[in-house]
Amino acid sequence: MLAEIITIGDEILIGQIVDTNSAYISKELNKIGVKVYQITSVQDEREHILQAFKDAKEHADLIIITGGLGPTKDDITKQTFCDFFNDTLVEDQSVIENVKHLFEKYQLNKPLPANFRQAMVPSKATILMNKYGTAPGMWMEKDEIVFVSLPGVPYEMKHLLQEEVLPRVIKRFNRPHIYHKTLLTYGLGESAIAERIADWENALPEEVKLAYLPSLGKVRLRLSSTGNDERVLKESIDSRMEILNEMLSDIAIGYEDETSIIGRIAHILTQKNQTLSLAESCTGGAIAENITAEPGASSFFLGSIVPYKTELKTKILGVPSSIIEEFSVVSIEVAESMALNCNKLFATDYAIATTGIAGPTKGDGIDEVGTVCIAIATPDGVVSEKFNFGNDRYRVIKKTTNKVFEMLLKEISKN
Amino acid sequence: MLAEIITIGDEILIGQIVDTNSAYISKELNKIGVKVYQITSVQDEREHILQAFKDAKEHADLIIITGGLGPTKDDITKQTFCDFFNDTLVEDQSVIENVKHLFEKYQLNKPLPANFRQAMVPSKATILMNKYGTAPGMWMEKDEIVFVSLPGVPYEMKHLLQEEVLPRVIKRFNRPHIYHKTLLTYGLGESAIAERIADWENALPEEVKLAYLPSLGKVRLRLSSTGNDERVLKESIDSRMEILNEMLSDIAIGYEDETSIIGRIAHILTQKNQTLSLAESCTGGAIAENITAEPGASSFFLGSIVPYKTELKTKILGVPSSIIEEFSVVSIEVAESMALNCNKLFATDYAIATTGIAGPTKGDGIDEVGTVCIAIATPDGVVSEKFNFGNDRYRVIKKTTNKVFEMLLKEISKN
Numbered sequence: 001m002l003a004e005i006i007t008i009g010d011e012i013l014i015g016q017i018v019d020t021n022s023a024y025i026s027k028e029l030n031k032i033g034v035k036v037y038q039i040t041s042v043q044d045e046r047e048h049i050l051q052a053f054k055d056a057k058e059h060a061d062l063i064i065i066t067g068g069l070g071p072t073k074d075d076i077t078k079q080t081f082c083d084f085f086n087d088t089l090v091e092d093q094s095v096i097e098n099v100k101h102l103f104e105k106y107q108l109n110k111p112l113p114a115n116f117r118q119a120m121v122p123s124k125a126t127i128l129m130n131k132y133g134t135a136p137g138m139w140m141e142k143d144e145i146v147f148v149s150l151p152g153v154p155y156e157m158k159h160l161l162q163e164e165v166l167p168r169v170i171k172r173f174n175r176p177h178i179y180h181k182t183l184l185t186y187g188l189g190e191s192a193i194a195e196r197i198a199d200w201e202n203a204l205p206e207e208v209k210l211a212y213l214p215s216l217g218k219v220r221l222r223l224s225s226t227g228n229d230e231r232v233l234k235e236s237i238d239s240r241m242e243i244l245n246e247m248l249s250d251i252a253i254g255y256e257d258e259t260s261i262i263g264r265i266a267h268i269l270t271q272k273n274q275t276l277s278l279a280e281s282c283t284g285g286a287i288a289e290n291i292t293a294e295p296g297a298s299s300f301f302l303g304s305i306v307p308y309k310t311e312l313k314t315k316i317l318g319v320p321s322s323i324i325e326e327f328s329v330v331s332i333e334v335a336e337s338m339a340l341n342c343n344k345l346f347a348t349d350y351a352i353a354t355t356g357i358a359g360p361t362k363g364d365g366i367d368e369v370g371t372v373c374i375a376i377a378t379p380d381g382v383v384s385e386k387f388n389f390g391n392d393r394y395r396v397i398k399k400t401t402n403k404v405f406e407m408l409l410k411e412i413s414k415n
Numbered sequence: 416m417l418a419e420i421i422t423i424g425d426e427i428l429i430g431q432i433v434d435t436n437s438a439y440i441s442k443e444l445n446k447i448g449v450k451v452y453q454i455t456s457v458q459d460e461r462e463h464i465l466q467a468f469k470d471a472k473e474h475a476d477l478i479i480i481t482g483g484l485g486p487t488k489d490d491i492t493k494q495t496f497c498d499f500f501n502d503t504l505v506e507d508q509s510v511i512e513n514v515k516h517l518f519e520k521y522q523l524n525k526p527l528p529a530n531f532r533q534a535m536v537p538s539k540a541t542i543l544m545n546k547y548g549t550a551p552g553m554w555m556e557k558d559e560i561v562f563v564s565l566p567g568v569p570y571e572m573k574h575l576l577q578e579e580v581l582p583r584v585i586k587r588f589n590r591p592h593i594y595h596k597t598l599l600t601y602g603l604g605e606s607a608i609a610e611r612i613a614d615w616e617n618a619l620p621e622e623v624k625l626a627y628l629p630s631l632g633k634v635r636l637r638l639s640s641t642g643n644d645e646r647v648l649k650e651s652i653d654s655r656m657e658i659l660n661e662m663l664s665d666i667a668i669g670y671e672d673e674t675s676i677i678g679r680i681a682h683i684l685t686q687k688n689q690t691l692s693l694a695e696s697c698t699g700g701a702i703a704e705n706i707t708a709e710p711g712a713s714s715f716f717l718g719s720i721v722p723y724k725t726e727l728k729t730k731i732l733g734v735p736s737s738i739i740e741e742f743s744v745v746s747i748e749v750a751e752s753m754a755l756n757c758n759k760l761f762a763t764d765y766a767i768a769t770t771g772i773a774g775p776t777k778g779d780g781i782d783e784v785g786t787v788c789i790a791i792a793t794p795d796g797v798v799s800e801k802f803n804f805g806n807d808r809y810r811v812i813k814k815t816t817n818k819v820f821e822m823l824l825k826e827i828s829k830n
Contacts, residue, residue, distance in 0.1 A: 011628055013451045014595060015442025016637065018435050022456070027430025036428045038463075039456040041437070044626075048453075055470075072609050072627045114606045153629070155810060180429060191529040194487050211459075212487045213426055214568070222431065278721075284707025285700035288721050292699025295775050295808060303727045306693075306703050306719035308712070316718070316760065345731065360710050393710060395570060 001173050002037040003029055004060040006052050008067040008077055009152060012041045021066045021157055028161060033175030034062065035226070044068060049080045057145050062169060067152035069135040071114040077149060078122065078138075085140055087122040092136070094127060095119035099134045125149075128164035132156045137164060146172065177230040181241050182213075182222040182256035185248055186406040190214045193221070197247055200240075208240065216395060217402040220256060221248075253409060261405045262294055268412050269300035269350075274379075276408075277346035278304035279317055279338040282330075282356035282372060286401050302346045307338075313355075317341045330355050330367045335375035336382045343377040350412065351377040352404055356389075358396045372400050378411050416588050417452040418444050419475040421467050423482040423492055424567060427456045436481045436572055443576060448590030449477065450641070459483060464495045472560050477584060482567035484550040486529040492564060493536065493553075500555055502537040507551070509542060510534035514549045540564075543579035547571045552579060561587065592645040596656050597628075597637040597671035600663055601821040605629045608636070612662055615655075623655065631810060632817040635671060636663075668824060676820040677709055683827050684715035684765075689794075691823075692761035693719035694732055694753040697745075697771035697787060701812050702819055717761045722753075728770075732756045745770050745782045750790035751797045758792040765827065766792040767819055771804075773811045787815050793826050 005025055011017045019041060026036045037059050042052045049068075056063045068077030082088055096119045103111045118134040121127060128137030128148075133156040138149040148165055150157045185193065190212045194201070201210055207227070213220040223241055227233040245252050253261050269276060280287050288304040291297050305316060310329050313319040319337045327333040338353035356372030369391050375384035385407070389399040420440055426432045437454045444451055452474050457467045464483075471478045483492030497503055511534045518526045533549040536542060543552030543563075548571040553564040563580055565572045600608065605627045609616070616625055622642070628635040638656055642648040660667050668676050684691060695702050703719040706712050720731060725744050728734040734752040742748040753768035771787030784806050790799035800822070804814040 010624070010626060010639070011637070012438070013441055013454065014445050014593075014639070015438040015440070015451075016595075016597070016628065016635075018433060018438040019454075020433050023427070023430040023433045025430070026428055030429050036430075037458070038467075039428065039434075041454040043452070052453075070627060070629075071606050109607070112606050112610050114609055155807065178429075180431075182431070191486050191527045192524070194529055195527050209425070211425060212485060213431065214485075220431075222426070224425070224429070280700075284712070285695075285703030285719060285721075286707075288700030289704045292701075292721075292723065293809075293812075297699070298723055301723055303723040303731070304700060304719075304721035305731075306700075306707075306721075308707065308716055308718040312718045312761065316720075346727065392570060394708075397708075 001034060001061045001175055002059055003034045003062040003064060004037055004056040005039045006049075006056060006063060006065045007039070007041045007152070008044060008049060008065060009041075010044050012067075013043055021152065021154055024154070024158060025064055025066070025161060028166060029064075029169075030178050030180070032166060032170055033177050034169065034173070035178060044076055046076060046080050046083070049077070050084055053084050053147070057143070060145070061173065062146045063148070064165070065147065065149045066157055069118075069149065069151045071117055071134065078120070081125070081138065081140065081147075081149060082122050085122060085124055085142060087124050089120040090123045092119050092121050092127055094129065095121065095134075095136050098129060098136070102134060128160055130156055130160055131163075132159055139165075139168065176226050176228050177233050178224070178226050179230075179233045179237050180222055180224045181237050182220050183241060183245055183248070184218060184220055184253050184256055184261065185251040186218045186253060186261065186402065188219065188251045190219050193219055193248070193251075197244065200244060200247065204240070208237065216398050217406070260294075261402075261409060262291060265405065265409055265412065266294060266297065266300060268409075272412070274349040274412070275300050275302050275346075277302050277342050277348040277351045279342040279351065279353040280304060280306050281308065281313070281338070281354055282358045283354045283397055283400050283404075284308060284358075286397050287352065287354070287404055290401060290405075302348050305342065305345075313338060317345065328367065330357060330371050330373055332373050332375070332384045332386055335373035336377075336384050339375040339377035339382055339384075349379050350408065352408060353377075354400055354404065356396070356400065358393045359391055360393060370396055372396065374400065374404055374407060376407055376411050383407070383411065416449060416476045416590055417474055418449045418477040418479060419452055419471040420454045421464075421471060421478060421480045422454070422456045422567070423459060423464060423480065424456075425459050427482075428458055436567065436569055439569070439573060440479055440481070440576060443581060444479075444584075445593050445595070447581060447585055448592050449584065449588070450593060459491055461491060461495050461498070464492070465499055468499050468562070472558070475560070476588065477561045478563070479580070480562065480564045481572055484533075484564065484566045486532055486549065496540070496553070496555065496562075496564060497537050500537060500539055500557060502539050504535040505538045507534050507536050507542055509544065510536065510549075510551050513544060513546075513551070517549060543575055545571055545575055546578075547574055554580075554583065591641055591643050592648050593639070593641050594645075594648045594652050595637055595639045596652050597635050598656060598660055598663070599633060599635055599668050599671055599676065600666040601633045601668060601676065601817065603634065603666045605634050608634055608663070608666075612659065615659065615662065619655070623652065631813050632821070675709075676817075676824060677706060680820065680824055680827065681709060681712065681715060683824075687827070689764040689827070690715050690717050690761075692717050692757050692763040692766045694757040694766065694768040695719060695721050696723065696728070696753070696769055697773045698769045698812055698815050698819075699723060699773075701816050702767065702769070705816060705820075717763050720757065720760075728753060732760065743782065745772060745786050745788055747788050747790070747799045747801055750788035751792075751799050754790040754792035754797055754799075764794050765823065767823060768792075769815055769819065771811070771815065773808045774806055775808060785811055787811065789815065789819055789822060791822055791826050798822070798826065
């Protein structure tokens with residue numbers, strides 16, 4: 001069976017926001033065997049929305065629509081729904097109660113008339129109660145095709161999808177199984193990987209698809225297949241992936257969803273009962289942010305220092321100013337001193353240090369924009385490397401972060 | 416004139432990546448007066464891509480396509496282009512030279528045959544040379560409609576769009592002016608804002624559109640209009656926005672694109688020659704990352720400490736352990752002590768401290784998940800507040816970050 005996703009909102013078409021809802025919905029539908037045929041973003045305009053509904057109905061059995069359900073005047077999805085289904089808006093008492101309940105729970109002022117307008121819904125719609133916001137979701141059918149309308153606020157959309165939509169989809173439709181598995185690799189480009197695995201790739205059967213997903217120092221390799229027997233499907237993909245993992249054992253770090261590179265690092269450090277600290281200069285908190293975004297980071301991550309100004313490398317981290325003067329602030333010597341001192345200060349087993357020039361200007365440094373030194377202090381000493389990551393600030397920070405995790409994983413896997 | 420964007424790639428439709436290219440392209444097209452009618456994401460499938468080309472041709476004068484140009488087998492955009500334009504692939508010498516040049520420049524191994532396959536392009540296409548990757552962009556026309564194909568790697572796509580595509584679009588098409596202006600507000604919900612500005616909103620002329628964009632503690636208000644006289648357009652929107660800014664002066668912080676809340680903070684601190692440091696516990700580096708993502712942050716931001724483990728609040732920041740024992744680690748008292756000590760350690764004018772429980776588990780704390788204390792040490796003392804930001808880790812960190820910037824802006828604007 002096929003689904004389509006329609007996201008409504010001028011803010012998407014003028015590039016004011018990035019549509020993250022579609023990716024989330026697609027991923028969740030895939031997990032239950034629903035293939036997404038197309039994603040379409042349209043304007044807050046009656047005729048355009050109606051046309052999108054009509055087009056989607058040609059291909060899909062299930063159409064999920066997000067956005068346009070706010071209490072303000074620019075939101076017209078509900079009225080357009082009525083036009084499409086030949087329906088009228090009626091007041092729903094359960095939504096009124098929900099609005100009152102939410103305002104009490106979050107100790108807000110009295111609901112305004114606009115808030116109660118959320119209770120006006122198409123009479124034929126099945127209401128999907130929104131526990132986290134005032135706009136309800138709606139489930140409607142026309143000619144055996146299911147239309148689901150959800151609010152555009154990602155948090156509310158996600159809860160409604162999980163709690164109300166997916167269980168109903170599972171009950172309503174027969175679905176095959178879709179199975180993806182993705183291998184994460186660091187440190188080799190996609191063409192070089194393709195050349196290395198050419199024989200294996202050429203021997204893949206028709207129904208198994210391989211995709212290459214390169215980005216800033218890592219390449220993800222995805223195998224996908226669809227079928228009716230979940231066990232056969234899983235065995236076919238898993239066994240092929242095992243061979244691939246073996247062939248790429250020097251660059252592969254594990255499977256996506258089962259692990260991330262931070263997940264692998266967390267697993268190893270926690271098992272060994274070892275700890276990590278950071279001294280981030282040019283990455284300015286990005287490494288810490290990546291680590292602490294994972295729940296449970298506190299079992300191995302003790303903390304971080306961002307000595308953004310050069311003098312703080314001396315004052316807080318204790319890097320001798322003579323080293324900075326002799327070798328410059330972006331140097332292997334300074335990075336190593338930062339890492340070693342950081343390890344002492346936090347009393348950790350491993351400490352990572354970054355110093356570099358993310359750009360666009362040279363800041364405190366004298367080196368080229370994009371120059372980055374990374375050092376890792378370990379229980380046995382310190383390793384370090386100097387790179388040039390180009391002249392785009394965002395990419396320099398991202399590439400440094402990816403390289404740091406690649407180097408750290410290598411170090412902690414050694415003993 | 417109207418444009419459409421088509422993004423090609425199974426990875427989008429299975430939710431493995433979020434399509435950020437469309438938002439970027441839409442924003443850039445809008446700036447030069449090109450309205451984006453629709454964004455469509457389709458699979459790596461010949462028939463589907465051809466159908467998308469055909470549909471887009473019905474509405475748009477300019478169709479921009481991204482993705483499917485990689486050197487590996489899963490990428491089929493070029494061949495599909497040939498089918499659509501009734502064309503064949505030929506080898507382009509300039510692309511061969513570019514591949515060689517890139518491999519030399521980045522000191523890579525010899526190019527592989529797959530890399531040289533990038534030089535096979537439709538014979539009717541105008542080649543748009545890609546300085547940052549091996550896949551060239553292509554410009555083709557059919558029945559007066561322009562089709563542009565760009566690689567899906569965001570960095571390469573952005574450079575090609577700026578350097579090759581936009582200048583050609585400006586030359587090729589007559590375009591009206593599109594003007595948006597967006598006011599940023601912090602601390603009041605969209606319904607409450609709508610109620611406050613109802614009279615002003617009702618008096619807006621037909622051609623001026625207002626949109627509300629709420630997210631985690633802030634609401635953006637966008638006015639948009641299209642017309643042929645840029646000056647008249649700009650005056651009409653600017654004057655209305657000034658009135659709105661005045662009406663909402665207690666919650667408005669400025670206009671998007673002209674400023675962000677960090678931009679405002681940076682401007683004020685730099686002008687006053689004042690400095691900032693951070694002690695981030697529950698936000699784990701997210702505030703530092705937000706600040707240092709802006710170029711030029713080093714003019715006021717000295718650095719940050721992330722004392723992720725409780726004992727480090729004492730050891731590195733010098734928070735007396737008696738305070739932690741008496742009031743618990745997530746308390747106003749600990750937050751204030753962290754902020755005051757941070758200000759001393761970094762010798763800054765302002766220091767921000769966060770301590771809280773982002774969840775999903777309670778970590779070192781005894782409080783409810785979502786409890787967050789924020790303190791700001793200022794030249795005059797310290798201010799602080801305790802919040803509950805709910806039970807979703809991502810949202811707790813995001814809401815804390817937004818609230819920190821809101822509180823800091825208030826403090827630094829005082830004197």
